[in-house]
Amino acid sequence: MDKFTIQGNTKLTGQIKVSGSKNSALPIIISSLLTDEKCVIKNVPNLHDISSTIDILQYLGKKVEFKNNTITITKNGCCKTDIPYELVKKMRASFLSAGPLLARYKHATISLPGGCAIGIRPVDIHLKGFSKLGAKIKQKGGDILISAKKLKPAKIILGFPSVGASQNLLMCASLVEGKTILENIAREPEVDDLINCLNGMGAKISYQANKVIVEGVKKLSGINHTVIADRIETGTYLIAAACTKSTIEVINCEPENDEILIEYLQEAGFNVKCGKNSIKISPRTKNVKPVHIKTAPYPGFATDLQPLWMVLMSQAKGTCEVSEDIFENRFMHVAELVRMGANIHMEGKTASIMGGTSFTGANVMSSDLRGGACLVLAGLCASGETVVDRVYHIDRGYEQLEKKLAGLGAKIKRKKA
Numbered sequence: 001m002d003k004f005t006i007q008g009n010t011k012l013t014g015q016i017k018v019s020g021s022k023n024s025a026l027p028i029i030i031s032s033l034l035t036d037e038k039c040v041i042k043n044v045p046n047l048h049d050i051s052s053t054i055d056i057l058q059y060l061g062k063k064v065e066f067k068n069n070t071i072t073i074t075k076n077g078c079c080k081t082d083i084p085y086e087l088v089k090k091m092r093a094s095f096l097s098a099g100p101l102l103a104r105y106k107h108a109t110i111s112l113p114g115g116c117a118i119g120i121r122p123v124d125i126h127l128k129g130f131s132k133l134g135a136k137i138k139q140k141g142g143d144i145l146i147s148a149k150k151l152k153p154a155k156i157i158l159g160f161p162s163v164g165a166s167q168n169l170l171m172c173a174s175l176v177e178g179k180t181i182l183e184n185i186a187r188e189p190e191v192d193d194l195i196n197c198l199n200g201m202g203a204k205i206s207y208q209a210n211k212v213i214v215e216g217v218k219k220l221s222g223i224n225h226t227v228i229a230d231r232i233e234t235g236t237y238l239i240a241a242a243c244t245k246s247t248i249e250v251i252n253c254e255p256e257n258d259e260i261l262i263e264y265l266q267e268a269g270f271n272v273k274c275g276k277n278s279i280k281i282s283p284r285t286k287n288v289k290p291v292h293i294k295t296a297p298y299p300g301f302a303t304d305l306q307p308l309w310m311v312l313m314s315q316a317k318g319t320c321e322v323s324e325d326i327f328e329n330r331f332m333h334v335a336e337l338v339r340m341g342a343n344i345h346m347e348g349k350t351a352s353i354m355g356g357t358s359f360t361g362a363n364v365m366s367s368d369l370r371g372g373a374c375l376v377l378a379g380l381c382a383s384g385e386t387v388v389d390r391v392y393h394i395d396r397g398y399e400q401l402e403k404k405l406a407g408l409g410a411k412i413k414r415k416k417a
């Protein structure tokens with residue numbers, strides 16, 4: 001397993017370029033199952049999760065080419081409607097294939113995605129929505145069998161604005177004749193990007209106040225779509241600069257998708273200036289100020305940035321609370337941060353962070369994607385050397401993280417296993 005070795009206490013400087021959004025690219029690539037026509041998707045990051053999605057599409061009967069961050073998908077023979085455990089276990093988001101397969105073939109057999117380090121990750125909201133659309137759901141030997149003689153339009157109120165369930169139901173409903181109303185769906189930019197892509201394919205999806213209306217169509221065409229910038233990668237670099245009291249510019253980003261983080265960084269004592277597709281950050285005050293956060297659905301504070309925010313707050317002058325209200329177990333990184341000197345007290349879903357930490361380098365282990373990224377940030381501001389193990393977690397969501405950070409002057413190297 002690859003590791004990162006990091007020599008800390010180095011200021012960062014210069015520009016760093018953001019890749020396309022992993023969490024937008026995944027559903028958009030899968031939406032190509034809704035059509036037999038050619039789909040060209042640009043600004044796709046070169047990540048393990050993208051390769052896993054390509055494996056699934058090829059298994060299901062698509063021809064997929066991926067080069068220079070562009071994916072070209074065409075039909076290649078008939079389409080399977082089952083996805084085995086071997087493919088699903090590599091990436092939970094493969095469950096997003098259920099909606100398109102159900103819509104086009106009225107049948108999908110997909111292994112239930114297991115949980116992961118951050119939570120059980122159930123799919124009950126997805127399944128309730130499919131049932132409302134007329135599907136029969138059966139569970140057999142770890143697989144979910146979803147089938148329907150005919151799908152019908154419905155009014156679906158999601159019990160929680162689940163990003164994945166919203167995307168699955170939008171893709172399914174886009175081919176269900178009649179008017180489906182989705183209420184309490186997620187408003188993450190990655191959901192909006194999928195809606196824009198589906199409408200580009202001929203879907204009729206519109207917002208009416210806090211509802212989304214889907215007028216089902218008979219057929220969807222191919223698409224030429226460019227994926228939005230990754231707002232979590234953007235936030236990762238902004239917080240990395242804040243942790244190391246550096247001045248950097250993040251480019252190829254979409255500042256409007258990171259508004260609350262920008263506001264909290266300003267509150268914590270940083271100057272943050274936004275251009276159309278760039279963000280410049282620099283220290284404003286001598287000390288980092290403590291800023292409490294609660295993770296929430298968009299436009300609230302992104303749960304994916306919670307571990308990274310903890311690294312910054314560990315250095316603040318004062319105490320603050322970080323409350324994880326989205327996932328039930330997203331604190332696996334805390335024990336590793338404590339080993340590097342952080343002073344964090346856990347109480348249920350709330351972490352109390354006593355600031356003033358000067359991190360010291362250590363051998364640490366990633367437990368999940370964003371937990372791994374937070375250990376890299378702690379290593380950047382620690383004294384001495386940090387070795388981050390199980391970097392494969394980080395490679396799932398960050399394209400060439402070590403090369404991009406080294407481009408800012410960070411002393412970080414990948415040690416191949």
Ligand code: EPZ
Pocket residue numbers: 022023024026093119120121122123124125126127160161162163164165186190303304326327328369370397
């Ligand atoms: C997406 O996961 C992202 N992944 C996650 O990013 C992100 O943290 C999450 O949205 C929240 O923003 C991708 O887009 C591939 P949810 P998703 O369904 O869709 C519960 C990263 O680091 N829930 O909005 O799986 C669920 O257990 C990853 O890039 C149900 O109870 O998230 C969780 O507590 C991590 N039943 C909450 O909702 C359901 O049927 C949010 O989950 C579905 C979800």
